[in-house]
Amino acid sequence: MMDALPQEIKVKIASFLPKTLASDIPSKNGENGEEAALIRPGIASLSHSWKAAIETVTFTSIDIESKELRQFSLVFKEIQRRKTLRELTYRIELRAYGDEECADFETDEDRITNNQTASRAISDLLRELAAWPSDLNIDELSIEIYSPMDMPYREEDKLDQDRNAVYVGTRKDLFTRRYRYSYIHLEDLDKLQVQIPFVHYLNLSSTHRVFDPASIIALTAKFPSLPRISWNYTEPGPFVLLRKQLRNNFVSSLETFKFAPETKRLSLGISPPFYYHHQRLPNLIGSLPNDPLCAALHNVISRSSLEKLSYNGPIDPSFFWPTKSEDSHLTWPRITDMTIEFDLASPSGKWYFKGAANDPYNKPASDEPLPASDQGYNPPGYGNPVDEPHAVALEASTTIEPEEGAEDEEYFFRKVPNEEVMVPLLEAFARRLATMPSVQSAQLTTNMPVDEGEWFVQYDAPGYSNDYESYTDEPNMDLSTARVFFHVKDWKPEKHLLDQFRKIGKELHGKYAIVSLLPFLY
Secondary structure (H helix, E strand, O other): OHHHOOHHHHHHHHHHOOOEOOOOOEOOOOOEOOOOOEOHHHHHOOOHHHHHHHHHHHOOEEEEEHHHHHHHHHHOOOHHHHHHOOEEEEEEEOOOOOOHHHHOOOOHHHHHHHHHHHHHHHHHHHHHHHOOOOOOOEOEEEEEEEOOOOOOOOOHHHHHHHHHHHHHOOOOOOHHHHHOOOOEOOOOHHHOOOOOOOEOOEEOOOOOOOEOHHHHHHHHOOOOOOOEEEEEEEOOOOOHHHHHHHHHHHHHHHHHOOOOOOOOEEEEEEEOOOOOOOOOOOOOOOOOOOOHHHHHHHHHHHOOOOOEEEEEEOOOHHHOOOOOOOOOOOOOOOOOEEEEEEOOEOOOOOEOEEEOOOOOOOOHHHHOOOOOOOOOOOOOOOOOOOOHHHHHHHHHHOOOOOOOOOOHHHHOOEEEEOHHHHHHHHHHHHHHHOOOOOOOEEEEEEEOOOOOOEEEEEEEOOOOOOOHHHHOOOOOOOOOOOEEEEEOOOOOOOHHHHHHHHHHHHHHHOOOOEEEEOOOOO
16 A cells, blocks of 8 residues: 555655664663664665655765765665765864874874875765766765864763863863864865766855865866855964965965856855954055955956855955956956955955044054064964964964953944045945946945944845835835945045946946935944
8 A cells, every 4th residue: 555655755754754763662682772673774675666765865965974985985876876865965084183282283294184184085075976977966065074172073071071171270272273273275186187067066164174265266166067156264363474375375276267157156255363443454465556365356256157246354446346447348247136245454454444533442553554574473383483482372362352341442443434445445346336237236335343233335226125215315216216325324425436326327227326325224
Protein backbone atom coordinates (compact mmCIF):
# COMPACT_ATOMS: atom_id res chain seq x y z
CA MET A 1 0.00 0.00 0.00
CA MET A 2 2.71 2.50 1.00
CA ASP A 3 4.70 1.74 -2.15
CA ALA A 4 1.77 2.98 -4.25
CA LEU A 5 2.01 6.48 -2.81
CA PRO A 6 3.11 9.29 -5.14
CA GLN A 7 6.85 9.91 -4.99
CA GLU A 8 6.48 13.46 -3.62
CA ILE A 9 4.41 12.06 -0.70
CA LYS A 10 7.15 9.52 0.03
CA VAL A 11 9.72 12.31 0.10
CA LYS A 12 7.49 14.26 2.51
CA ILE A 13 7.14 11.24 4.79
CA ALA A 14 10.88 10.61 4.62
CA SER A 15 11.56 14.18 5.74
CA PHE A 16 9.79 13.46 9.05
CA LEU A 17 11.70 10.24 9.74
CA PRO A 18 14.48 10.43 12.36
CA LYS A 19 17.86 9.03 11.47
CA THR A 20 17.62 6.60 14.39
CA LEU A 21 14.86 5.05 16.45
CA ALA A 22 13.71 7.04 19.48
CA SER A 23 16.39 7.33 22.15
CA ASP A 24 14.11 5.90 24.86
CA ILE A 25 14.05 2.47 23.19
CA PRO A 26 16.30 0.15 25.25
CA SER A 27 19.39 -1.01 23.40
CA LYS A 28 20.94 -4.49 23.55
CA ASN A 29 23.13 -3.62 26.51
CA GLY A 30 20.19 -2.27 28.44
CA GLU A 31 21.12 1.43 28.22
CA ASN A 32 18.68 3.71 26.49
CA GLY A 33 19.58 4.91 23.03
CA GLU A 34 23.27 4.00 22.96
CA GLU A 35 22.82 1.51 20.14
CA ALA A 36 19.54 2.70 18.68
CA ALA A 37 18.84 1.12 15.31
CA LEU A 38 19.05 3.28 12.18
CA ILE A 39 15.60 3.75 10.71
CA ARG A 40 16.22 5.46 7.36
CA PRO A 41 18.32 2.64 5.85
CA GLY A 42 15.59 0.19 6.83
CA ILE A 43 12.93 2.23 5.02
CA ALA A 44 15.25 2.70 2.03
CA SER A 45 15.52 -1.08 1.66
CA LEU A 46 11.77 -1.46 1.06
CA SER A 47 11.91 -0.52 -2.64
CA HIS A 48 13.71 1.59 -5.23
CA SER A 49 11.15 4.39 -4.82
CA TRP A 50 11.59 4.48 -1.03
CA LYS A 51 15.37 4.41 -1.49
CA ALA A 52 15.06 7.45 -3.78
CA ALA A 53 12.84 9.23 -1.24
CA ILE A 54 15.27 8.58 1.65
CA GLU A 55 18.25 9.70 -0.46
CA THR A 56 16.44 12.88 -1.48
CA VAL A 57 16.14 13.80 2.19
CA THR A 58 19.55 12.50 3.24
CA PHE A 59 21.65 13.95 0.43
CA THR A 60 19.99 17.33 -0.12
CA SER A 61 22.19 19.01 2.52
CA ILE A 62 25.59 17.59 3.46
CA ASP A 63 28.20 18.73 5.99
CA ILE A 64 31.66 17.19 5.67
CA GLU A 65 35.12 17.69 7.11
CA SER A 66 37.94 18.04 4.60
CA LYS A 67 39.45 14.79 5.89
CA GLU A 68 36.21 13.06 4.80
CA LEU A 69 36.49 14.19 1.18
CA ARG A 70 37.54 10.78 -0.12
CA GLN A 71 34.54 9.14 1.56
CA PHE A 72 32.31 11.92 0.20
CA SER A 73 33.62 11.21 -3.30
CA LEU A 74 32.77 7.52 -2.99
CA VAL A 75 29.29 8.15 -1.59
CA PHE A 76 28.50 10.63 -4.37
CA LYS A 77 29.69 8.55 -7.28
CA GLU A 78 26.05 7.88 -8.10
CA ILE A 79 24.78 10.59 -10.45
CA GLN A 80 21.35 10.68 -8.77
CA ARG A 81 22.92 11.60 -5.45
CA ARG A 82 24.85 14.42 -7.13
CA LYS A 83 21.61 15.67 -8.67
CA THR A 84 19.99 15.61 -5.23
CA LEU A 85 22.67 17.67 -3.49
CA ARG A 86 21.63 21.31 -2.93
CA GLU A 87 23.71 22.53 0.03
CA LEU A 88 27.29 21.51 0.81
CA THR A 89 29.23 22.68 3.86
CA TYR A 90 32.96 21.96 3.76
CA ARG A 91 34.87 22.31 7.02
CA ILE A 92 38.63 22.56 7.12
CA GLU A 93 40.31 21.74 10.43
CA LEU A 94 43.60 23.49 11.11
CA ARG A 95 46.26 22.34 13.53
CA ALA A 96 45.11 22.29 17.15
CA TYR A 97 47.33 24.55 19.24
CA GLY A 98 48.17 23.77 22.83
CA ASP A 99 47.31 25.49 26.11
CA GLU A 100 50.63 27.32 26.28
CA GLU A 101 50.14 28.68 22.75
CA CYS A 102 46.81 30.20 23.77
CA ALA A 103 48.75 32.99 25.46
CA ASP A 104 50.58 33.98 22.26
CA PHE A 105 49.57 35.61 18.99
CA GLU A 106 49.88 33.42 15.92
CA THR A 107 53.31 33.52 14.31
CA ASP A 108 54.45 33.58 10.70
CA GLU A 109 55.11 29.85 11.02
CA ASP A 110 51.54 29.27 12.24
CA ARG A 111 50.15 31.22 9.30
CA ILE A 112 52.29 29.33 6.78
CA THR A 113 51.08 26.01 8.16
CA ASN A 114 47.45 27.13 8.17
CA ASN A 115 47.70 28.51 4.63
CA GLN A 116 49.11 25.23 3.39
CA THR A 117 46.41 23.19 5.12
CA ALA A 118 43.58 25.36 3.78
CA SER A 119 45.05 25.61 0.28
CA ARG A 120 45.47 21.86 -0.01
CA ALA A 121 41.94 21.14 1.28
CA ILE A 122 40.27 23.68 -1.00
CA SER A 123 42.24 22.54 -4.05
CA ASP A 124 41.17 18.96 -3.33
CA LEU A 125 37.52 20.02 -3.13
CA LEU A 126 37.73 22.01 -6.36
CA ARG A 127 39.28 19.07 -8.19
CA GLU A 128 36.54 16.77 -6.92
CA LEU A 129 33.69 19.07 -7.95
CA ALA A 130 35.32 19.87 -11.31
CA ALA A 131 35.06 16.18 -12.19
CA TRP A 132 31.27 16.25 -11.79
CA PRO A 133 28.91 16.94 -14.74
CA SER A 134 28.33 20.63 -15.41
CA ASP A 135 24.51 20.36 -15.49
CA LEU A 136 24.11 19.83 -11.72
CA ASN A 137 22.63 22.40 -9.33
CA ILE A 138 24.19 23.16 -5.93
CA ASP A 139 22.41 26.16 -4.43
CA GLU A 140 25.06 26.94 -1.81
CA LEU A 141 28.62 25.91 -1.02
CA SER A 142 29.81 27.03 2.42
CA ILE A 143 33.45 26.83 3.44
CA GLU A 144 34.39 26.99 7.11
CA ILE A 145 37.93 26.99 8.53
CA TYR A 146 38.76 26.53 12.19
CA SER A 147 41.13 25.09 14.74
CA PRO A 148 39.66 22.86 17.48
CA MET A 149 41.05 25.24 20.12
CA ASP A 150 39.42 28.32 18.59
CA MET A 151 36.96 29.83 21.00
CA PRO A 152 33.67 28.73 19.35
CA TYR A 153 35.02 25.20 18.77
CA ARG A 154 36.74 24.57 22.08
CA GLU A 155 34.96 21.91 24.13
CA GLU A 156 32.36 23.71 26.28
CA ASP A 157 33.51 22.49 29.70
CA LYS A 158 37.13 23.27 28.89
CA LEU A 159 36.19 26.74 27.64
CA ASP A 160 34.39 27.45 30.92
CA GLN A 161 37.39 26.20 32.91
CA ASP A 162 39.80 28.28 30.82
CA ARG A 163 37.71 31.44 31.24
CA ASN A 164 37.57 30.93 35.00
CA ALA A 165 41.33 30.32 35.13
CA VAL A 166 41.96 33.57 33.23
CA TYR A 167 39.62 35.41 35.60
CA VAL A 168 41.45 34.24 38.74
CA GLY A 169 44.86 34.82 37.14
CA THR A 170 46.10 31.23 36.83
CA ARG A 171 45.98 31.11 33.03
CA LYS A 172 46.92 33.35 30.12
CA ASP A 173 44.67 33.04 27.09
CA LEU A 174 44.10 35.48 24.23
CA PHE A 175 41.07 33.51 22.97
CA THR A 176 39.97 35.04 19.62
CA ARG A 177 42.66 37.74 19.83
CA ARG A 178 45.28 35.05 19.18
CA TYR A 179 44.32 34.84 15.50
CA ARG A 180 42.39 38.09 15.00
CA TYR A 181 45.04 39.48 12.67
CA SER A 182 45.70 36.27 10.72
CA TYR A 183 44.22 35.84 7.25
CA ILE A 184 44.03 32.60 5.29
CA HIS A 185 45.91 33.02 2.02
CA LEU A 186 45.18 30.43 -0.65
CA GLU A 187 48.39 29.50 -2.44
CA ASP A 188 48.71 28.80 -6.17
CA LEU A 189 44.96 28.84 -6.73
CA ASP A 190 45.49 30.60 -10.06
CA LYS A 191 47.50 27.59 -11.26
CA LEU A 192 44.56 25.26 -10.68
CA GLN A 193 42.72 25.34 -14.02
CA VAL A 194 39.24 24.27 -12.93
CA GLN A 195 35.76 25.79 -13.20
CA ILE A 196 32.65 24.70 -11.28
CA PRO A 197 29.61 26.12 -13.10
CA PHE A 198 26.87 24.43 -11.06
CA VAL A 199 27.43 26.19 -7.71
CA HIS A 200 25.09 29.19 -7.41
CA TYR A 201 26.21 30.79 -4.14
CA LEU A 202 29.61 30.70 -2.45
CA ASN A 203 29.27 31.37 1.27
CA LEU A 204 32.53 32.42 2.90
CA SER A 205 30.99 34.60 5.60
CA SER A 206 30.34 31.80 8.11
CA THR A 207 33.98 30.75 8.40
CA HIS A 208 35.61 31.49 11.75
CA ARG A 209 39.07 31.92 10.20
CA VAL A 210 38.83 34.57 7.51
CA PHE A 211 40.35 34.74 4.05
CA ASP A 212 42.44 37.63 2.82
CA PRO A 213 40.55 39.62 0.14
CA ALA A 214 42.81 38.48 -2.71
CA SER A 215 42.01 34.85 -1.88
CA ILE A 216 38.29 35.65 -1.78
CA ILE A 217 38.54 36.98 -5.34
CA ALA A 218 40.66 34.05 -6.54
CA LEU A 219 38.24 31.52 -5.08
CA THR A 220 35.20 33.32 -6.50
CA ALA A 221 36.74 33.11 -9.98
CA LYS A 222 36.46 29.32 -9.85
CA PHE A 223 32.65 29.57 -9.87
CA PRO A 224 31.58 31.26 -13.12
CA SER A 225 27.80 31.00 -12.69
CA LEU A 226 27.11 32.77 -9.40
CA PRO A 227 23.90 34.86 -9.63
CA ARG A 228 24.90 36.70 -6.44
CA ILE A 229 28.23 37.28 -4.77
CA SER A 230 29.10 38.33 -1.22
CA TRP A 231 32.58 39.57 -0.40
CA ASN A 232 33.34 40.51 3.20
CA TYR A 233 36.47 41.01 5.21
CA THR A 234 37.53 42.81 8.38
CA GLU A 235 40.59 45.03 8.27
CA PRO A 236 43.36 44.36 10.82
CA GLY A 237 42.55 47.02 13.36
CA PRO A 238 45.04 49.85 13.79
CA PHE A 239 47.87 48.07 11.96
CA VAL A 240 48.38 50.30 8.95
CA LEU A 241 51.14 48.29 7.29
CA LEU A 242 49.00 45.16 7.01
CA ARG A 243 45.92 47.21 6.05
CA LYS A 244 47.84 48.68 3.12
CA GLN A 245 49.20 45.29 2.09
CA LEU A 246 45.73 43.71 2.07
CA ARG A 247 44.30 46.66 0.16
CA ASN A 248 47.07 46.58 -2.45
CA ASN A 249 46.60 42.85 -3.01
CA PHE A 250 42.84 43.39 -3.25
CA VAL A 251 43.36 46.04 -5.94
CA SER A 252 45.65 43.75 -7.95
CA SER A 253 43.06 40.96 -7.81
CA LEU A 254 40.21 43.25 -8.85
CA GLU A 255 42.15 44.54 -11.86
CA THR A 256 42.10 41.08 -13.47
CA PHE A 257 38.70 39.90 -12.23
CA LYS A 258 35.56 39.99 -14.33
CA PHE A 259 32.07 39.17 -13.13
CA ALA A 260 30.26 36.48 -15.08
CA PRO A 261 27.25 37.67 -17.11
CA GLU A 262 25.08 35.59 -14.76
CA THR A 263 26.13 37.63 -11.71
CA LYS A 264 23.40 40.18 -10.99
CA ARG A 265 23.88 40.97 -7.29
CA LEU A 266 26.97 42.04 -5.36
CA SER A 267 27.17 42.58 -1.62
CA LEU A 268 30.55 43.89 -0.48
CA GLY A 269 31.52 44.70 3.08
CA ILE A 270 34.86 46.00 4.35
CA SER A 271 34.93 46.48 8.13
CA PRO A 272 37.49 49.15 9.01
CA PRO A 273 38.98 49.60 12.47
CA PHE A 274 37.04 51.57 15.04
CA TYR A 275 38.26 55.03 15.98
CA TYR A 276 37.00 57.42 18.64
CA HIS A 277 36.34 60.88 17.29
CA HIS A 278 39.28 62.51 19.04
CA GLN A 279 41.74 60.21 17.27
CA ARG A 280 43.69 61.17 14.15
CA LEU A 281 43.25 58.79 11.22
CA PRO A 282 45.92 57.09 9.12
CA ASN A 283 46.40 58.23 5.52
CA LEU A 284 46.08 55.04 3.47
CA ILE A 285 46.66 56.58 0.03
CA GLY A 286 49.62 58.92 0.59
CA SER A 287 49.92 61.64 -2.06
CA LEU A 288 47.59 59.92 -4.55
CA PRO A 289 44.55 61.99 -5.61
CA ASN A 290 42.12 59.16 -4.92
CA ASP A 291 41.87 55.74 -3.34
CA PRO A 292 43.12 52.94 -5.66
CA LEU A 293 40.79 50.45 -3.99
CA CYS A 294 37.68 52.57 -4.54
CA ALA A 295 38.74 53.19 -8.15
CA ALA A 296 39.33 49.45 -8.69
CA LEU A 297 35.89 48.66 -7.26
CA HIS A 298 34.34 51.24 -9.59
CA ASN A 299 36.08 49.72 -12.58
CA VAL A 300 35.18 46.11 -11.82
CA ILE A 301 31.54 47.12 -11.36
CA SER A 302 31.69 48.89 -14.73
CA ARG A 303 32.79 45.60 -16.35
CA SER A 304 29.78 43.75 -14.94
CA SER A 305 26.11 43.07 -15.61
CA LEU A 306 25.18 43.81 -12.00
CA GLU A 307 21.62 44.90 -11.24
CA LYS A 308 21.77 45.21 -7.45
CA LEU A 309 24.74 46.64 -5.54
CA SER A 310 25.32 46.90 -1.81
CA TYR A 311 28.54 48.26 -0.32
CA ASN A 312 29.52 48.96 3.27
CA GLY A 313 32.96 50.32 4.09
CA PRO A 314 35.52 53.11 3.55
CA ILE A 315 34.87 55.26 0.51
CA ASP A 316 36.03 58.26 -1.45
CA PRO A 317 34.61 59.94 -4.61
CA SER A 318 36.51 57.59 -6.93
CA PHE A 319 34.10 54.81 -5.98
CA PHE A 320 31.52 56.64 -8.11
CA TRP A 321 33.73 58.65 -10.46
CA PRO A 322 37.44 57.72 -10.59
CA THR A 323 38.55 60.64 -12.74
CA LYS A 324 38.29 64.41 -12.44
CA SER A 325 37.05 64.56 -16.02
CA GLU A 326 33.45 65.60 -16.53
CA ASP A 327 33.03 62.62 -18.86
CA SER A 328 33.51 58.95 -18.19
CA HIS A 329 33.08 56.11 -20.65
CA LEU A 330 32.63 53.73 -17.71
CA THR A 331 28.99 53.26 -16.82
CA TRP A 332 26.80 51.16 -14.58
CA PRO A 333 23.91 50.82 -17.05
CA ARG A 334 22.03 47.85 -15.54
CA ILE A 335 22.01 48.65 -11.83
CA THR A 336 18.47 49.18 -10.54
CA ASP A 337 19.05 49.21 -6.76
CA MET A 338 22.08 50.54 -4.94
CA THR A 339 22.81 51.04 -1.24
CA ILE A 340 26.17 52.49 -0.22
CA GLU A 341 26.94 52.80 3.49
CA PHE A 342 30.19 54.66 4.03
CA ASP A 343 32.46 54.79 7.05
CA LEU A 344 33.03 58.11 8.81
CA ALA A 345 36.77 57.75 8.12
CA SER A 346 37.91 58.37 4.55
CA PRO A 347 40.88 56.48 3.03
CA SER A 348 42.87 59.74 2.92
CA GLY A 349 42.64 60.05 6.70
CA LYS A 350 40.08 62.85 6.68
CA TRP A 351 36.92 62.54 8.75
CA TYR A 352 33.63 62.97 6.85
CA PHE A 353 32.18 64.77 9.88
CA LYS A 354 33.61 67.27 12.32
CA GLY A 355 32.62 68.70 15.66
CA ALA A 356 30.51 71.83 15.98
CA ALA A 357 32.56 74.98 16.53
CA ASN A 358 30.86 75.63 19.90
CA ASP A 359 31.12 72.01 21.10
CA PRO A 360 33.39 71.92 24.19
CA TYR A 361 34.43 68.36 23.30
CA ASN A 362 35.48 69.26 19.76
CA LYS A 363 39.15 68.60 19.04
CA PRO A 364 39.95 70.25 15.67
CA ALA A 365 43.52 68.91 15.72
CA SER A 366 42.11 65.42 15.16
CA ASP A 367 40.55 66.56 11.86
CA GLU A 368 43.96 66.28 10.21
CA PRO A 369 45.25 62.82 9.23
CA LEU A 370 48.41 61.33 10.57
CA PRO A 371 51.46 61.96 8.36
CA ALA A 372 51.70 59.56 5.42
CA SER A 373 55.17 58.69 6.69
CA ASP A 374 53.62 57.33 9.89
CA GLN A 375 53.46 53.65 8.88
CA GLY A 376 52.79 52.27 12.34
CA TYR A 377 53.39 48.57 12.95
CA ASN A 378 52.38 45.17 11.76
CA PRO A 379 50.25 43.16 14.20
CA PRO A 380 51.82 41.11 16.98
CA GLY A 381 53.24 37.84 15.74
CA TYR A 382 54.36 39.18 12.37
CA GLY A 383 58.03 38.47 12.89
CA ASN A 384 59.67 41.76 13.82
CA PRO A 385 61.10 41.37 17.35
CA VAL A 386 62.02 45.05 17.57
CA ASP A 387 58.47 46.22 16.88
CA GLU A 388 56.75 43.40 18.79
CA PRO A 389 56.43 45.19 22.18
CA HIS A 390 54.99 48.29 20.47
CA ALA A 391 52.57 46.17 18.43
CA VAL A 392 51.38 44.30 21.53
CA ALA A 393 50.82 47.59 23.37
CA LEU A 394 48.93 49.05 20.40
CA GLU A 395 46.76 45.93 20.13
CA ALA A 396 45.96 46.06 23.85
CA SER A 397 44.93 49.72 23.54
CA THR A 398 42.17 48.81 21.09
CA THR A 399 40.30 46.98 23.89
CA ILE A 400 40.30 49.97 26.25
CA GLU A 401 36.84 51.35 26.90
CA PRO A 402 36.02 55.01 27.66
CA GLU A 403 36.59 56.02 31.25
CA GLU A 404 33.66 55.29 33.54
CA GLY A 405 31.46 58.35 33.84
CA ALA A 406 32.78 59.96 30.67
CA GLU A 407 30.18 61.63 28.47
CA ASP A 408 29.43 60.00 25.10
CA GLU A 409 29.96 63.39 23.45
CA GLU A 410 33.59 63.37 24.60
CA TYR A 411 34.26 60.40 22.33
CA PHE A 412 31.54 60.89 19.69
CA PHE A 413 31.33 64.58 18.87
CA ARG A 414 31.45 64.47 15.05
CA LYS A 415 27.96 65.47 13.90
CA VAL A 416 28.54 68.24 11.34
CA PRO A 417 29.47 67.32 7.74
CA ASN A 418 33.05 68.21 6.88
CA GLU A 419 32.25 69.85 3.54
CA GLU A 420 35.84 69.63 2.34
CA VAL A 421 35.45 65.85 1.96
CA MET A 422 31.67 65.36 2.08
CA VAL A 423 30.70 67.61 -0.82
CA PRO A 424 33.05 65.94 -3.37
CA LEU A 425 31.61 62.55 -2.35
CA LEU A 426 28.03 63.75 -2.85
CA GLU A 427 28.94 65.39 -6.17
CA ALA A 428 30.44 62.13 -7.43
CA PHE A 429 27.35 60.23 -6.25
CA ALA A 430 25.07 62.60 -8.16
CA ARG A 431 27.28 62.48 -11.26
CA ARG A 432 27.20 58.68 -11.29
CA LEU A 433 23.42 58.52 -10.80
CA ALA A 434 22.94 60.77 -13.82
CA THR A 435 24.59 58.09 -16.00
CA MET A 436 22.57 55.12 -14.64
CA PRO A 437 19.50 54.75 -16.89
CA SER A 438 18.08 51.72 -15.05
CA VAL A 439 18.40 52.95 -11.48
CA GLN A 440 15.17 52.94 -9.47
CA SER A 441 16.44 53.40 -5.94
CA ALA A 442 19.84 54.54 -4.65
CA GLN A 443 20.95 55.54 -1.18
CA LEU A 444 24.21 56.93 0.15
CA THR A 445 24.14 56.59 3.91
CA THR A 446 26.16 56.45 7.11
CA ASN A 447 25.38 55.86 10.76
CA MET A 448 25.83 58.86 13.00
CA PRO A 449 27.19 58.81 16.57
CA VAL A 450 25.23 57.65 19.60
CA ASP A 451 21.50 58.45 19.37
CA GLU A 452 22.02 60.55 16.24
CA GLY A 453 20.38 58.12 13.81
CA GLU A 454 21.04 57.64 10.11
CA TRP A 455 22.35 60.31 7.74
CA PHE A 456 21.51 59.70 4.08
CA VAL A 457 20.68 60.96 0.61
CA GLN A 458 18.02 58.90 -1.21
CA TYR A 459 17.17 58.88 -4.92
CA ASP A 460 13.85 57.47 -6.19
CA ALA A 461 13.13 57.14 -9.90
CA PRO A 462 9.75 58.10 -11.42
CA GLY A 463 7.10 55.58 -10.42
CA TYR A 464 9.20 54.20 -7.56
CA SER A 465 8.77 55.23 -3.93
CA ASN A 466 10.33 54.49 -0.54
CA ASP A 467 7.52 56.55 1.03
CA TYR A 468 9.72 59.45 2.13
CA GLU A 469 7.21 61.79 0.45
CA SER A 470 4.92 61.40 3.47
CA TYR A 471 7.49 63.17 5.69
CA THR A 472 7.77 66.26 3.50
CA ASP A 473 5.58 69.35 3.12
CA GLU A 474 4.25 67.73 -0.04
CA PRO A 475 2.88 64.30 0.95
CA ASN A 476 1.06 64.13 -2.40
CA MET A 477 4.23 64.70 -4.37
CA ASP A 478 4.18 63.79 -8.06
CA LEU A 479 5.57 60.24 -8.20
CA SER A 480 5.98 60.45 -11.96
CA THR A 481 8.97 62.73 -11.33
CA ALA A 482 12.33 61.63 -9.95
CA ARG A 483 12.81 62.59 -6.29
CA VAL A 484 15.86 63.13 -4.06
CA PHE A 485 15.59 63.23 -0.28
CA PHE A 486 18.28 64.68 1.99
CA HIS A 487 18.09 63.33 5.55
CA VAL A 488 21.01 65.36 6.89
CA LYS A 489 19.73 66.80 10.15
CA ASP A 490 20.56 70.56 10.44
CA TRP A 491 22.99 70.72 7.53
CA LYS A 492 21.97 72.97 4.64
CA PRO A 493 23.60 71.88 1.37
CA GLU A 494 24.53 74.72 -0.96
CA LYS A 495 22.44 75.44 -4.06
CA HIS A 496 25.02 74.15 -6.54
CA LEU A 497 24.96 70.73 -4.87
CA LEU A 498 21.15 70.58 -4.78
CA ASP A 499 21.07 71.62 -8.43
CA GLN A 500 23.38 68.75 -9.33
CA PHE A 501 20.89 66.29 -7.83
CA ARG A 502 18.00 67.98 -9.62
CA LYS A 503 19.84 67.45 -12.91
CA ILE A 504 19.75 63.68 -12.42
CA GLY A 505 16.07 63.70 -13.35
CA LYS A 506 16.74 65.89 -16.37
CA GLU A 507 19.55 63.65 -17.64
CA LEU A 508 17.65 60.40 -17.19
CA HIS A 509 13.99 61.32 -17.67
CA GLY A 510 13.87 64.76 -19.27
CA LYS A 511 12.50 66.50 -16.17
CA TYR A 512 14.34 67.97 -13.18
CA ALA A 513 14.13 65.88 -10.02
CA ILE A 514 12.30 67.18 -6.98
CA VAL A 515 14.77 67.72 -4.11
CA SER A 516 13.49 67.71 -0.52
CA LEU A 517 15.16 68.23 2.84
CA LEU A 518 13.55 65.78 5.24
CA PRO A 519 12.91 66.57 8.89
CA PHE A 520 15.08 64.42 11.13
CA LEU A 521 13.20 61.14 11.51
CA TYR A 522 14.94 59.66 14.55
